[in-house]
Amino acid sequence: MKNKIRIKVLLAILIIAISLLHYFGGDKDLPIHNFYRLFYYIPIILSAFNFGFRGGITASLAVSLIYSPYILLSLQAFNVQAINEFLDVILFFTVGAVTGTLVEKKNFNLVKLDEELKRYKLLENYTNSIIESIRSGVIAVNNDMLVTMVNQEAKNILGTGCECIGQNFTDIFALHDKVKDSVYRAFKEKISNESIELIINKNGKEMIIKVSVYPLNFENVKKGLVIIIDDITELKKMQMELMRNEKLVAIGELSTGVAHEIRNPLGIIKAIEQTMKKELKDNPEALKELDIIDEEVERANKVVKTLMDFGRPPRGEKSVYPLDCVVEDVLNITNKYITQHGVKVIFNKTGDTSSFIDRDLLKQAFVNIIFNAVQAMPDGGTLGISVVNINENLIKAVFEDTGIGINKESIDKIFNPFYTAKKDGTGLGLSIVHRIVKEHGGTVKVSSIEGKGTVFEVMLPVRGDLNR
Numbered sequence: 001m002k003n004k005i006r007i008k009v010l011l012a013i014l015i016i017a018i019s020l021l022h023y024f025g026g027d028k029d030l031p032i033h034n035f036y037r038l039f040y041y042i043p044i045i046l047s048a049f050n051f052g053f054r055g056g057i058t059a060s061l062a063v064s065l066i067y068s069p070y071i072l073l074s075l076q077a078f079n080v081q082a083i084n085e086f087l088d089v090i091l092f093f094t095v096g097a098v099t100g101t102l103v104e105k106k107n108f109n110l111v112k113l114d115e116e117l118k119r120y121k122l123l124e125n126y127t128n129s130i131i132e133s134i135r136s137g138v139i140a141v142n143n144d145m146l147v148t149m150v151n152q153e154a155k156n157i158l159g160t161g162c163e164c165i166g167q168n169f170t171d172i173f174a175l176h177d178k179v180k181d182s183v184y185r186a187f188k189e190k191i192s193n194e195s196i197e198l199i200i201n202k203n204g205k206e207m208i209i210k211v212s213v214y215p216l217n218f219e220n221v222k223k224g225l226v227i228i229i230d231d232i233t234e235l236k237k238m239q240m241e242l243m244r245n246e247k248l249v250a251i252g253e254l255s256t257g258v259a260h261e262i263r264n265p266l267g268i269i270k271a272i273e274q275t276m277k278k279e280l281k282d283n284p285e286a287l288k289e290l291d292i293i294d295e296e297v298e299r300a301n302k303v304v305k306t307l308m309d310f311g312r313p314p315r316g317e318k319s320v321y322p323l324d325c326v327v328e329d330v331l332n333i334t335n336k337y338i339t340q341h342g343v344k345v346i347f348n349k350t351g352d353t354s355s356f357i358d359r360d361l362l363k364q365a366f367v368n369i370i371f372n373a374v375q376a377m378p379d380g381g382t383l384g385i386s387v388v389n390i391n392e393n394l395i396k397a398v399f400e401d402t403g404i405g406i407n408k409e410s411i412d413k414i415f416n417p418f419y420t421a422k423k424d425g426t427g428l429g430l431s432i433v434h435r436i437v438k439e440h441g442g443t444v445k446v447s448s449i450e451g452k453g454t455v456f457e458v459m460l461p462v463r464g465d466l467n468r
Contacts, residue, residue: 004050004051007046007050011043011046011047011050011059014042014043014046015040015043015059015062015063015066018036018039018040018042018043019066019067021036021039037067037088040063040067040088040092041092041095043059043063044056044059044060044063044092044095044096044099045095045096045099046059047059047096048095048096048099048100048103049099049103051100052100052103052104052107053097053100053101053103053104054100055096055100056095056096056097056098056099056100056103057093057096057097057100058096059096060092060093060095060096060097061093063092064089064092064093067088067089067092068089131149131151132151132152132153134151134153135153136153136228136229136230137150137151137153137154137155137156137157137158137227137228137229137230137231138150138151138153138154138226138227138228138229139151139154139164139169139226139227139229140216140224140225140226140227141169141224141225141227142223142224143187143222143223143224144168145168145169145170145183145224146166146167146168146169147164147165147166147167147168147169148165148224149165150164150165154229157202157207157209157229157230157231158229159202169227179196179198179211179213181193182196182211182213183213183225186213186214186215186225187215187222187225190215190217190222192212192213192214192215193212193213195210195212196210196211196212196213197209197210197211197232198210198211206233207231207233208231208232208233208236209229209230209231209232209233210229210230210232211227211228211229212227212228212229212230213225213226213227213228214226214227214228262300266297266300266301269293269297270294270297273290273293273294273297276290277290317358318356318357318358319356319357319359320354320355320356321354321355321357321359322352322353322354322355323353323354323355323357323362323387323395323397323460324349324353324387326357326359326362326363326366327347327349327366327385327387327397328347329359329363330363330366330367330370331345331347331370331385333363333367334367334370334371334374337371337374338370338374338383341374341375341377341378341380342377342379342380342381343373343374343377343380343381343382343383344380344381344382344383345382345383345384345385346382346383346384346385347384347385347386348384348385348386348387349386349387349388350386350387350388350389351388351389352389353387353388353389353395354462355395355460355461355462355463356461356462356463357440357460358439358440361436361439361440362436362440364432364436365432365433365436365437365458366397366399368429368430368432368433369399369430369433369456369458370383370399371429372429372430373399373401373403373454373456374401376401376403376404376405376453376454377401377402377403377404378404381401381402381403381453382401382402383399383400383401383402384398384399384400384401385397385398385399385400386398392462393461393462393463394459394460394461394462395459395460395461395462396457396458396459396460397457397458397460398455398456398457398458399455399456399458400453400454400455400456401453401454401455402452402453403453403454404450404451405448405449405450405451405452405453405454406446406448406450406454407450411446411447411448414430414446415430415431415433415434415444437458437460440460440461441460441461442458442459442460442461443458443459444456444457444458444459445457445459
């Protein structure tokens with residue numbers, strides 16, 4: 001507002017200055033005097049530029065009024081000069097009107113362009129917000145493979161915090177042969193390629209990603225590629241967990257049936273063996289052989305019992321009980337076994353570890369884990385156990401040994417029924433652990449480094465599965 005007032009004052013001063021020059025600037029008959037009147041166009045044009053059509057007309061009117069006495073004086077001698085001066089007034093209004101109209105038209109176009117730019121910016125921000133909200137990595141590259149757009153999720157997945165715009169895609173993502181072939185086909189043949197699964201290393205951990213490549217066309221012109229990257233590590237784990245659960249259910253049903261069928265013949269063999277012992281009590285050699293039969297029947301019975309426990313884990317009574325107390329009970333039970341193998345136990349707990357659990361079932365699970373840990377340390381070592389209250393919903397029990405570790409090929413199979421690396425193992429111990437933890441609505445994870453040790457993490461909900 002103040003700026004407009006200043007401009008109006010300056011225009012008024014300019015018009016007055018030109019008028020004084022025009023009226024008192026020397027002999028009226030000199031050519032230079034006629035030239036002075038041309039200066040009037042300056043404030044008219046400036047007024048039109050600053051205030052549009054209305055400003056141009058207003059300035060023209062003001063100039064014409066100031067100029068009118070000079071015209072009246074010229075009327076005393078009606079000649080060509082007088083006509084020119086009348087034409088000057090018409091030109092003042094013409095220049096003011098035309099300039100003002102053009103300026104307003106230009107301003108209208110500028111306002112319209114500004115609105116279009118704001119709309120475009122709003123649309124761009126909205127589009128970017130949508131892309132940033134997508135839980136998949138999105139990367140757009142041009143025909144030179146230079147990155148033109150990348151969202152934050154792509155940076156997170158690829159582990160890059162730098163500004164990727166303008167960089168070559170191959171510099172920020174080491175292209176696997178499958179991706180190279182897909183990129184080539186998308187460029188040359190305009191063929192999409194979806195669901196390329198790759199394993200990459202991020203911060204020392206393996207990550208499974210899915211890469212999809214799509215041609216980017218605009219108005220039937222090839223503009224580059226759109227590359228979608230998804231972190232499917234957890235999805236793959238869930239799929240494996242689902243497959244494992246399906247196997248466990250199927251094998252559990254089979255185990256129960258097989259165990260039932262084997263148990264009856266074993267009972268008959270046991271009864272006959274005991275009868276023969278009474279009849280052959282005077283035959284030491286026969287008794288010795290019958291003792292062997294008795295030992296093997298007992299061993300078979302243990303396997304059958306394990307099978308039945310695996311097929312139908314007993315359902316006890318659940319109650320609120322501290323998980324650290326369960327661990328302490330297990331350590332008391334296994335103390336002698338642990339000591340005999342030269343293993344030192346370090347046990348810690350943090351916070352209230354009370355949970356809605358079946359103590360007996362979890363004792364069975366923890367005994368299996370501890371036995372496995374001790375057996376993995378044939379020359380002794382350290383077993384670290386911690387029970388931690390993570391939050392109001394979760395409790396974590398960690399068992400970390402310094403044993404021989406588990407190789408990568410085996411670590412994904414250790415919860416599978418009948419898979420074992422031990423000579424005399426049944427391969428059901430960890431499967432039973434997995435099932436017991438699942439019965440409590442929890443999860444069990446394992447990580448291992450060969451030669452350094454293994455870590456089992458058991459996550460249990462504080463309230464347990466109240467619907468069971």
